[in-house]
Amino acid sequence: MIPELRHKALRPGGRTHEEQLNASRTVLPRRTVTVPAYAKINLTLELLGVRPDGYHDLRSVVVPVDLHDDVEISVSSSSEGGRTVSGDGRTVFGQNISLSVVADGVSLAELGPPEKNLAVRAARLFLARLHELETRNPKPETFHSAFCILHSAFCIRLTKRIPLGGGLGGGSADAAAVLIGLNSLVARHSSLATSELMELGASLGSDIPALVHGGTVLMEGRGERVSPLVGANGRSPLPPLYVVLANPGVHVSTAEAYRASSDVLTSPAFSCNILSSPDRVGSASACAAWLFNGLEEAVFARHPEVAALAARMREAAGGAALMSGSGATVFALADDAEAAERVRRAVPAGCWCEVTRILPDGVMAAHGPLEA
Ligand code: C5P
Numbered sequence: 361m362i363p364e365l366r367h368k369a370l371r372p373g374g375r376t377h378e379e380q381l382n383a384s385r386t387v388l389p390r391r392t393v394t395v396p397a398y399a400k401i402n403l404t405l406e407l408l409g410v411r412p413d414g415y416h417d418l419r420s421v422v423v424p425v426d427l428h429d430d431v432e433i434s435v436s437s438s439s440e441g442g443r444t445v446s447g448d449g450r451t452v453f454g455q456n457i458s459l460s461v462v463a464d465g466v467s468l469a470e471l472g473p474p475e476k477n478l479a480v481r482a483a484r485l486f487l488a489r490l491h492e493l494e495t496r497n498p499k500p501e502t503f504h505s506a507f508c509i510l511h512s513a514f515c516i517r518l519t520k521r522i523p524l525g526g527g528l529g530g531g532s533a534d535a536a537a538v539l540i541g542l543n544s545l546v547a548r549h550s551s552l553a554t555s556e557l558m559e560l561g562a563s564l565g566s567d568i569p570a571l572v573h574g575g576t577v578l579m580e581g582r583g584e585r586v587s588p589l590v591g592a593n594g595r596s597p598l599p600p601l602y603v604v605l606a607n608p609g610v611h612v613s614t615a616e617a618y619r620a621s622s623d624v625l626t627s628p629a630f631s632c633n634i635l636s637s638p639d640r641v642g643s644a645s646a647c648a649a650w651l652f653n654g655l656e657e658a659v660f661a662r663h664p665e666v667a668a669l670a671a672r673m674r675e676a677a678g679g680a681a682l683m684s685g686s687g688a689t690v691f692a693l694a695d696d697a698e699a700a701e702r703v704r705r706a707v708p709a710g711c712w713c714e715v716t717r718i719l720p721d722g723v724m725a726a727h728g729p730l731e732a
Pocket of ligand 1: 414415416417418564565566567581582583614615616618619
């Protein structure tokens with residue numbers, strides 16, 4: 361049960377709930393925030409074992425690319441407040457969240473109901489956690505804004521450019537952006553630490569901690585262990601290579617891809633060169649030598665269209681192409697715009713295709729919203 365915020369403490373000077381709410385609104389650093397939710401590609405994805413909970417232990421190099429959804433969160437006053445008391449007496453936060461989704465270049469055919477959307481679930485989780493923290497240990501610098509947020513209504517507006525269910529982490533990126541955006545609405549300089557946001561994200565989806573962290577990272581465990589990958593100069597070892605993304609529009613079940621791969625775990629002999637020599641990945645052809653995805657075999661066997669697309673892109677990109685995550689998106693790396701254009705021309709008509717770049721080091725979602 362979530363304990364109720366102590367109203368006595370919230371009403372200094374005997375102010376009414378309404379008066380307190382109006383006063384606390386003025387303490388919000390901003391009322392609308394837009395956070396770019398960057399897509400990711402997996403340059404490696406090793407399946408190391410099956411865990412007792414049925415998930416897989418992974419080791420994956422996750423790299424953000426410049427293709428992004430926009431996640432806009434607006435706070436508005438709500439006469440009913442943003443919480444309700446459920447049948448079993450629990451206080452449930454985030455009841456007044458409306459979701460609108462706009463397609464910008466992708467199909468929304470697979471969009472489920474709002475209550476299942478990861479962005480909405482992330483908002484509810486954040487609000488419950490904020491309430492828990494402010495009840496247990498109120499911080500003078502965020503107490504009033506937290507009170508205001510917890511009693512508000514929200515509108516989340518997603519502008520989708522990342523294909524749904526395509527192995528590019530679009531839904532996870534939106535959820536990560538919601539966690540970061542709501543946190544920035546409570547306090548200009550973070551209310552929850554990034555590690556706490558990552559922990560919240562891990563309970564919703566395996567890719568979310570890496571996307572909350574941002575930057576080029578090594579993801580391990582179920583996805584909850586994230587460490588930045590840096591070269592000798594302390595920065596990401598990857599240059600901002602061009603990335604051609606293509607998707608044949610087939611639906612791949614992530615759970616099925618993992619299940620079918622359980623008996624083809626990655627050999628312990630596989631050596632992920634980026635880890636042993638992170639400074640030798642300066643070009644697309646250098647990367648081609650160590651691109652690896654342990655889910656490819658199972659997905660290619662079930663979806664020949666994905667296998668055919670990967671074969672074409674691999675040929676056009678001199679080997680530097682791979683399926684991302686559980687697919688169906690295939691990416692190719694290229695050193696310059698001309699090479700990227702050659703790969704793009706090899707993508708069959710009818711496929712969704714986008715040319716983007718690896719995000720430059722330092723542009724990380726966790727650094728905060730770019731627009732307020
Ligand atoms: O965590 P997420 O919801 O993204 O995972 C989707 C599915 O992928 C899970 O239900 C699980 O079947 C599979 N998975 C896995 N091991 C992981 C991550 C995902 O088996 N580390």
